[in-house]
Amino acid sequence: AQKVTQAQTEISVVEKEDVTLDCVYETRDTTYYLFWYKQPPSGELVFLIRRNSFDEQNEISGRYSWNFQKSTSSFNFTITASQVVDSAVYFCALRPIIQGAQKLVFGQGTRLTINP
Amino acid sequence: DTGVSQDPRHKITKRGQNVTFRCDPISEHNRLYWYRQTLGQGPEFLTYFQNEAQLEKSRLLSDRFSAERPKGSFSTLEIQRTEQGDSAMYLCASSSPGRGEYEQYFGPGTRLTVT
Numbered sequence: 001a002q003k004v005t006q007a008q009t010e011i012s013v014v015e016k017e018d019v020t021l022d023c024v025y026e027t028r029d030t031t032y033y034l035f036w037y038k039q040p041p042s043g044e045l046v047f048l049i050r051r052n053s054f055d056e057q058n059e060i061s062g063r064y065s066w067n068f069q070k071s072t073s074s075f076n077f078t079i080t081a082s083q084v085v086d087s088a089v090y091f092c093a094l095r096p097i098i099q100g101a102q103k104l105v106f107g108q109g110t111r112l113t114i115n116p
Numbered sequence: 117d118t119g120v121s122q123d124p125r126h127k128i129t130k131r132g133q134n135v136t137f138r139c140d141p142i143s144e145h146n147r148l149y150w151y152r153q154t155l156g157q158g159p160e161f162l163t164y165f166q167n168e169a170q171l172e173k174s175r176l177l178s179d180r181f182s183a184e185r186p187k188g189s190f191s192t193l194e195i196q197r198t199e200q201g202d203s204a205m206y207l208c209a210s211s212s213p214g215r216g217e218y219e220q221y222f223g224p225g226t227r228l229t230v231t
Contacts (some may be wrong), residue, residue, distance in 0.1 A: 004158075037217070043205065045159070045222035091158050102147065102172060104220060106158030 002027045002094050006107035013082055014115050021110045022075045023092030031097040033074045034068065035104065039089040051075065059081070082114045118142070119161065120223030122208050123163055128229045129198055132206055136194045137226045141210030150183055150211040165191060190205050198230045 003026040003098045014018050025034065049059065051068050059066045060114040063080045080087055093104040121140045122200075140157050141148045146167050162181070163173045167188040172186035180198075185191040195202055205227050207218040 037222075042224065043227075044224045045207065045209075046218050047221060048218055093158075098170065102149070102164050103161035103174070104151075104159070106160070108156070109158050 002029070002032075002096065002105045004092050004094050004105055004107035006090075006092055006110050008110045009108070010113070011115040012115060014114065015084055016081050018078060018080050019082050019112065019114075021079075021092075021112065022092050023075045023077065023107060025073050025092070025094050026075075027094060029096035033095045033097060035037065035093040035095070036066070036075075036077050037093060037106075038092045039091065039109070042089070045073045045091070048077075075076065079112075082112075084114045086116055087112060087114045120221055121206055122206075122209050122223040122226050124226055125224060126227045126229075128231065131200060131230055132197055134194065134196045135193055135228065136200060137206055137208075137228075138190060138192050139143055139208030139223060140190045141208070142212075142221060145210035145212045145221075146188065147211045147213070147220075148185055149211070150191070150193050151207040151209065153205040153225070154203075162193075195228075198228075200230045203228055203230045 005024045032053045034051045038046045038048055056068050065078045067076045089109045091109045092107045095104050123138045127135055149164040150162040150204045152162055153159040161174050162177050163183050165185040168185050183193045205225040207222055209222045212219045213227045
């Protein structure tokens with residue numbers, strides 16, 4: 001069975017601060033994908049990133065960066081110089097790389113509020 | 117590409133009524149997924165289709181729920197004899213194995229309220 005835990009229910013910071021969203025996962029599968037999605041107030045989940053379990057290289061995309069550490073089963077997400085438009089609920093998700101396995105297992109989400 | 121679309125966006129129904137939701141995936145995406153999201157929680161998987169074949173169903177999908185994708189394009193999710201516990205956001209997603217390594221792209225959801 002797989003499980004994703006996002007221990008931070010809500011985070012509130014002032015604009016331009018850096019903020020890190022934590023994600024810890026559990027799985028017995030040796031290979032898997034990890035994802036981050038953003039859910040703005042409009043409700044539509046927006047895909048941000050996918051990582052393979054066999055690629056632990058950190059990734060940076062503009063103000064966003066992701067730190068994947070297999071040793072601690074964590075896949076944390078950092079927003080640098082946060083902006084009000086970053087306010088949303090962020091979800092971490094897991095999917096094993098197994099023939100026929102398609103479902104995403106999501107964490108509970110972290111509600112991020114960026115105050116001006 | 118136009119995105120995943122869902123209809124209706126909102127549905128209010130009385131307990132015991134049947135409701136049906138529609139999802140149109142991104143064109144040429146052969147996989148289609150249904151998830152349910154309750155307030156303050158992450159989405160939970162319900163079922164998925166590859167073309168017209170329903171390949172996996174969650175235990176969450178009780179006998180009152182049925183999903184179809186008759187021609188491998190749009191899909192419908194029907195809930196019979198709705199209960200207040202069915203109130204949730206129903207999300208549809210689609211993906212294509214030929215692109216994006218199976219990333220699932222979500223629609224705006226249908227918010228169901230059962231009174």
